[in-house]
Amino acid sequence: MAKVLVYIDNPGTSLKKSSLELLTLGRALGETAVALNGKLHDDVAAAFAEYGVGTVLLPSAEDLDDFLVAPKAAYLAAAAGQAGADIVLLDNSPEGKEIAARAGIRLNAGVITDVVAVDADGTAHKSVLAGSYNTACKAGTAVSVLTVKANNVVPEPAAAPAALETVTVEVPAVSAAARITAREQKVASGRPDLTDARIVVAGGRGLDGDFGPVEELADALGAAVGASRAATDAGWISHDAQVGQTGKTVSPQLYISAGISGAIQQKAGMQTAKVIVAVNKDAESPVFEIADFGIVGDLFDVLPQATAEIKKRKG
């Protein structure tokens, strides 16, 4: 049976949905251990056991968060060696990919990003070139490092919980690392996280500075709020909400695009959504070429009407 190591960074007091997805995927591939960075809270330990994790590896050093990527990668590579891992799984966030990148060099291991599924033999599937190809890729090395996109696995606890043991990993010294000298925490919106939300409602330049209609529809649907770069560049909403080539890539069940023209860089981030709905007053907008349901109309009429109707139906 393959040995799988899942890297989880600072879960705090509860595991994110994407972490549960990694644990579920790991268990399907073999025997799962976790390399944790940060404190192991009791509730998180319980969740690990529930998901069938037998071993949690912890770094000997507590200052990994003070530096950018390098020491975390050194730790993960050491942990993979200690656990005898054949497959290392990380989330597909920018930092996840970079930790994977460097750990891959340290482990002489191929790294595959943007993975949506993994076969029993370690073959990874990913969609590339803005969703225009589905590919199967494989690392020919003894260890494979895979970064897995959110929302592709249904989290499922193990049939029987595991007995959890913790092991310390000596973190190798890293001579060259950039130091994080200040960190400003961002305020959480209270809405679902954009990258793993089931529904995203996104707004663009057509909102003309007023994200109200988008936010209200999002809240009625329990959705995350996204935006085009035109909207984030204008400062109407935080850059974190940007969807597209230089923002987030999302693949929700439903993406509602309002007042967004559908430039190629925007499409790059959302065209793998299951269902796309577009509201735009210009019938010639390229967004209609990829919309399953398109409404040529004024978003300031359509969105509030839809929000009111949803509230009515949901009672």
Added chain:
Amino acid sequence: MKIIVLVKHVPDAQFDRHLTGEGYTTDRDESILSELDEYALEAALQLAEARGGAKAGNQVIALSMGPSGAVNAIKKALQIGATEGVHLTDDALAGSDAAATSLALAAAIRHLGSDAPVDLVLTGMASTDGETSLVPAQLAERLDLPQVTFASSLEVDGGRLTARRDADTSSETVEAPLPAVVSVTDQINEPRYPNFKGIIAAKRKSITTLSLADIGVDPAQVGHAGSWTSVLSAEERPPRTAGTIITDEGDAGIKLVDFLAAQKLL
């Protein structure tokens, strides 16, 4: 300062892009300088100009690894303002994955630093074709240099740099000594376009061609053969097609909800 800017030659995303051949590599017929590398070049030019530009001995070297056509990405960088170009090209490089690419680029960067040390290696946040963002981090690992990636601002003062990095839950200020590997986002600046003067000046700038032998890399370590990952199969997905398009006649919001209900999305 001596700055190396990494520029990748990629298929233009405005056209249909294809994976071809045995290793399913990208077809490069309609290729351009990867859009996101223009931000790295602009950042380099601004640092050089703030120190008196080329006249004061500042170098901005555009380095690209790729087949013969990649020289066009270098030429574009020279037109925009890079002071010299370096083209790493060798048949054995074809099909390199990120690990092999970073191995070859790291060797090229060491080679370029053999006369006078390199202060900074600047890259884009991701290429617009492979889009893995693996190369900058792997370069830092291989060169044993500090990694400062996804920088949305960058200042260099003396031998140190300060950058800002926007993560999901926080914004970070990051500091590192030079030399370092820095990747920049599209938030960092507004790249300039080549002007007429730049296009003329570029004709007089030199482009050095390097082979694997020049940089001391064993061909077996790169290309399809030396890569740690391979593409086993690639299937073109049918492009998304348009569905139902309606024009609002005063009840489109209701129809939208009907559609969501029919799709079981409420």
